[in-house]
Amino acid sequence: MFQILDNMRERTGKIKAAAFALVLAASVTGVSAQSGSQVRSSIPDSIFVVFQASCMPCHGAEGGRFPRARLNFARWKEYGASKEAEKSMLICSAIRKGSMPPKSARESRPEIIPTSGQIDMVCKWAQSLRPVKVRKPAVKEKM
Numbered sequence: 001m002f003q004i005l006d007n008m009r010e011r012t013g014k015i016k017a018a019a020f021a022l023v024l025a026a027s028v029t030g031v032s033a034q035s036g037s038q039v040r041s042s043i044p045d046s047i048f049v050v051f052q053a054s055c056m057p058c059h060g061a062e063g064g065r066f067p068r069a070r071l072n073f074a075r076w077k078e079y080g081a082s083k084e085a086e087k088s089m090l091i092c093s094a095i096r097k098g099s100m101p102p103k104s105a106r107e108s109r110p111e112i113i114p115t116s117g118q119i120d121m122v123c124k125w126a127q128s129l130r131p132v133k134v135r136k137p138a139v140k141e142k143m
């Protein structure tokens, strides 16, 4: 009888340990995702160079008023996580569709058109910014 109880205790102990490990893992990923979103200037270099060459002539500090009002990489740091996610998805869809850079710029400077590899890379990055907002509360609820 006591032995059975002991066995049970041992088992629940193991289950608890496993559950704790899961929660710990979840909170660790939660924390890293969170700090990722807090680093606002966090456009990875490999992606920033694409924007620099293809977009920032218009959407950067030296760009025109109109495009800068819509998207300004020089002020990306001030956007904050949710706006970053929103803008990055707009960026992904614009370059996928080929609506950006605009037709006139594509014709006069075809070298600024992002390659399909660059487009994939940008869209993957955009995707990575998205779930942060959704995942964070889920982690909080568990804890």
Ligand code: HEC
Binding pocket: 051, 054, 055, 056, 057, 058, 059, 066, 067, 070, 071, 087, 090, 091, 092, 094, 095, 100, 101, 102, 105, 114
């Ligand atoms: C030759 C100038 C020029 C270049 C280069 C350019 N854009 Fe634009 N972009 C504009 C203008 C002008 C607008 C605003 C007009 C409009 O919305 O149709 C705009 C609007 C946008 C918008 C819409 C923003 C919103 O909030 O709806 C996105 C996204 C965008 N551009 C992304 C890009 C990306 C990504 C690149 C680089 C791959 C790029 N653009 C390159 C001129 C440019």
